[in-house]
Amino acid sequence: MPDQNPRGGSRGHRAIAPILLAASLLCLIVSTRSLEGVPESLGLTVFGFFQRGFAAVGGFFSDSVASIAELQRLRENYRELSAELERYTNMERGIADLREENKRLKEQLDLSQDISYQRIAARIIAKDPENLYSTITIDKGFGEGIRKNMAVIAFQDGMEGLVGRVVEVGQGTSKIVPIYDTRSFVASRLSGGSRTEGLVGGQGSPDDPLLMRFVKKRVKDEIQFGDLVVTTGFESVYPEEVAVGRVRKVRVLDYQTSIDIELDPVLDFSRLEYVFVVKAQTVPDSQPDATIPATVQGEGKQP
Amino acid sequence: MIRSVMLSTIFLVVCDFVQSTWLGGIAIFGVVPDISLVVLIWVSYKNGLVEGPAAGFLSGLVEDFLSASPLGFHAFVKTTVATLMALLHGSFFIDRLVLPILFGIAGTLAKAIAAFALHLVFGSVIHVYAILERTLWIEAAYNGLIAPIVFLALTPLSRFLVTERGRG
Numbered sequence: 001m002p003d004q005n006p007r008g009g010s011r012g013h014r015a016i017a018p019i020l021l022a023a024s025l026l027c028l029i030v031s032t033r034s035l036e037g038v039p040e041s042l043g044l045t046v047f048g049f050f051q052r053g054f055a056a057v058g059g060f061f062s063d064s065v066a067s068i069a070e071l072q073r074l075r076e077n078y079r080e081l082s083a084e085l086e087r088y089t090n091m092e093r094g095i096a097d098l099r100e101e102n103k104r105l106k107e108q109l110d111l112s113q114d115i116s117y118q119r120i121a122a123r124i125i126a127k128d129p130e131n132l133y134s135t136i137t138i139d140k141g142f143g144e145g146i147r148k149n150m151a152v153i154a155f156q157d158g159m160e161g162l163v164g165r166v167v168e169v170g171q172g173t174s175k176i177v178p179i180y181d182t183r184s185f186v187a188s189r190l191s192g193g194s195r196t197e198g199l200v201g202g203q204g205s206p207d208d209p210l211l212m213r214f215v216k217k218r219v220k221d222e223i224q225f226g227d228l229v230v231t232t233g234f235e236s237v238y239p240e241e242v243a244v245g246r247v248r249k250v251r252v253l254d255y256q257t258s259i260d261i262e263l264d265p266v267l268d269f270s271r272l273e274y275v276f277v278v279k280a281q282t283v284p285d286s287q288p289d290a291t292i293p294a295t296v297q298g299e300g301k302q303p
Numbered sequence: 304m305i306r307s308v309m310l311s312t313i314f315l316v317v318c319d320f321v322q323s324t325w326l327g328g329i330a331i332f333g334v335v336p337d338i339s340l341v342v343l344i345w346v347s348y349k350n351g352l353v354e355g356p357a358a359g360f361l362s363g364l365v366e367d368f369l370s371a372s373p374l375g376f377h378a379f380v381k382t383t384v385a386t387l388m389a390l391l392h393g394s395f396f397i398d399r400l401v402l403p404i405l406f407g408i409a410g411t412l413a414k415a416i417a418a419f420a421l422h423l424v425f426g427s428v429i430h431v432y433a434i435l436e437r438t439l440w441i442e443a444a445y446n447g448l449i450a451p452i453v454f455l456a457l458t459p460l461s462r463f464l465v466t467e468r469g470r471g
Contacts, residue, residue: 039374040368043365043374044368047365047369050320051320054321054323054325055324062328125324126320126323126324127323128369128370129319129320129323129339129366130366131335132418132431132432133372135369135371137323137369177371181371182427183427205438207332207333270327270333
């Protein structure tokens, strides 16, 4: 005999309304997609906090070990740098003349001087826990001004290269999908004479080459091994003229109207520690952004 | 039962954090071992059909927050692997070497098959292992190699991670 309450109906019947309400809400959420991205962002905020803790502990130990070796290396570097400093002191005299000449040439080329990318420096604290996805987690998030779809770049061996874009933002951490991920597509062009465009995509692993597709077949003779490929800046996501990779191999198939080019990424992703998140807007040099660390300001790229 | 599920989940989540932050240094061709999966295999095999899948689901959900995968991907994959391992509960005597290696390899392959099944339903948003590429096989071998060590290390933790029913 089912339980009866004063308003009539069994316990089972009383449960129907809440279930139906919950089902209706679920339908609404799914159909309107009103919560799209919210659970992921919330989860990243909570668990990113712990992930930062783990990264900090790991960083402490690895830094301690590394610092011993570093000390030895620094001693050698000191000797080398002392010698180099002397050489640079002599070179400095010529730099002022070169600056003046550079300014004059830029004026002649009528290039704009007042555009710069504003960058937020961040440290890589974690990677994807497994091998199927290629996430990179950084220690800066919404609080530091990072937003979804911002481009991420890095400097390595004196070269600026594209890392990827921000796909999820938590309060203190953000997730980046690198350019070698299979979901990453970057409108790019060969920086050499042909300036031919194509679409660069990843193959899922930093060890595999990037693949530049939809390159016009007629330019195949102009492409040379080692040619640099840079972003076009056509999409709103990636800034212009950021290095993506260098030509490794050209694939020409008779039945295709375009050619595929294999590229070596300009960045060695296994050695990346610090990255810069590029803020989307461009502002004059005279208005520095308060969210950017002082050391990063002034590093703006000037076309 | 709840205690075992909660402790197992916390342990698995800690493994996920370790994998994402510290294990990059021992990656082989960029492939890190899935310690969390090996622990889950052990927990599921020891406990049976309730605790393993529950811990797999909860820890998989946390992993989804740490990864760029769609929410629910790891939850599904880990629940599937845990269920399969739980179905074997009590079927074998686990030795020190051979069975842990086989479990580590089989669990990795089961994970790959579960991901492929999701890929068939949801399309390219779900990443899959390519059977001819090295990632899957390196990971399977890596998980197989670490499984005996992980299983051995987990034995003293039985009273926290395994229910009395499972231990009995």
